[in-house]
Amino acid sequence: MANQKPNKSGKKNNSQPEPKKELKESKDIKSTKDVKETKEVKEKTSESKATVVASAPKSTNPLKGFFARKYGENENILTIFKTPKIWGALIGEVFGTMLLVMVLLTLGTNPLYITFAVLGLYVAIFGISGANLNPLVTAGLMASRRMSAIRGVLYMLAQLLGGWLGLIVINAFRLASEASTPLPIMNEVTGETFWAVALVELLGAIVIAFAFARALKLAKKNALAFGFVVASSMTLAIIFGMVITQNFFGIQYGFMFNPVAALMYQILPTSADNFGELAQMAGLAATAYVIFPIIGGIVGFYLSDLTSRLAGTGYSCACDDECGCTEVCNK
Numbered sequence: 001m002a003n004q005k006p007n008k009s010g011k012k013n014n015s016q017p018e019p020k021k022e023l024k025e026s027k028d029i030k031s032t033k034d035v036k037e038t039k040e041v042k043e044k045t046s047e048s049k050a051t052v053v054a055s056a057p058k059s060t061n062p063l064k065g066f067f068a069r070k071y072g073e074n075e076n077i078l079t080i081f082k083t084p085k086i087w088g089a090l091i092g093e094v095f096g097t098m099l100l101v102m103v104l105l106t107l108g109t110n111p112l113y114i115t116f117a118v119l120g121l122y123v124a125i126f127g128i129s130g131a132n133l134n135p136l137v138t139a140g141l142m143a144s145r146r147m148s149a150i151r152g153v154l155y156m157l158a159q160l161l162g163g164w165l166g167l168i169v170i171n172a173f174r175l176a177s178e179a180s181t182p183l184p185i186m187n188e189v190t191g192e193t194f195w196a197v198a199l200v201e202l203l204g205a206i207v208i209a210f211a212f213a214r215a216l217k218l219a220k221k222n223a224l225a226f227g228f229v230v231a232s233s234m235t236l237a238i239i240f241g242m243v244i245t246q247n248f249f250g251i252q253y254g255f256m257f258n259p260v261a262a263l264m265y266q267i268l269p270t271s272a273d274n275f276g277e278l279a280q281m282a283g284l285a286a287t288a289y290v291i292f293p294i295i296g297g298i299v300g301f302y303l304s305d306l307t308s309r310l311a312g313t314g315y316s317c318a319c320d321d322e323c324g325c326t327e328v329c330n331k
Contacts, residue, residue: 092128097162136297209300
């Protein structure tokens with residue numbers, strides 16, 4: 001037993017631990033635990049944030065952001081001329097207003113003619129400039145912050161130029177003809193008829209501006225529907241004006257609902273006994289046919305925005321998931 005020989009097999013004892021390998025495995029386990037703990041912390045944080053957001057009370061004020069800007073924030077006097085788009089829009093306003101004034105100077109305010117003529121004009125011009133063709137519409141777009149001030153001013157100048165060109169074209173045809181038919185003129189606004197004319201212009205402008213603002217929601221999807229709504233509103237305003245002015249006040253040609261077209265109808269007097277009387281007559285005419293329609297345009301756009309915000313999704317139900325009234329429809 002004392003002379004027992006040592007083991008000469010050369011094999012190492014496998015039962016001995018390997019310190020380096022155990023250390024590496026412990027580090028891997030620790031890192032895996034850290035990753036899991038980090039993920040759990042992140043998930044808990046996201047859940048808590050979602051809970052806070054969900055529990056936060058939603059704003060119930062429908063008028064929040066009523067006067068928020070709805071046009072591009074980069075559009076100003078320094079950037080608007082950097083692209084040719086504004087020139088195309090201005091040309092569209094000039095040409096469209098010129099044709100509109102020519103229609104009004106030749107066909108007058110016949111509702112049937114106006115409906116089809118305006119329908120074609122607005123459908124054709126909308127894709128170019130938005131088819132304002134009327135300062136009261138442009139004023140409403142500016143006041144409701146759908147259009148920048150610089151674009152609005154340029155549009156009004158383009159409309160004035162287009163109306164003037166339309167007057168020149170019609171007057172040239174008139175002078176070249178043998179009949180020499182006189183151009184139509186609006187009735188002179190006096191102190192007795194001022195409020196009647198001004199209020200009719202105001203209410204007609206509100207109708208047109210309200211319908212225009214509502215029709216803008218249809219314009220991108222269906223330009224024909226947009227033109228039909230605008231043309232119908234103008235026809236409605238004309239019929240309303242005819243009934244009020246002719247039947248109640250006995251006034252012929254006492255409304256226009258377009259300041260540019262009214263100016264081309266020679267609303268401003270050219271003669272009077274003295275300068276003071278001339279200035280008074282010009283002031284009454286400009287107030288009734290220019291100022292009041294522009295105020296009506298602003299009121300019409302504000303009225304459209306107000307009713308839209310208060311109504312929300314509106315009173316419409318197709319009995320589908322997006323309607324939000326499935327339970328009501330199933331009853």
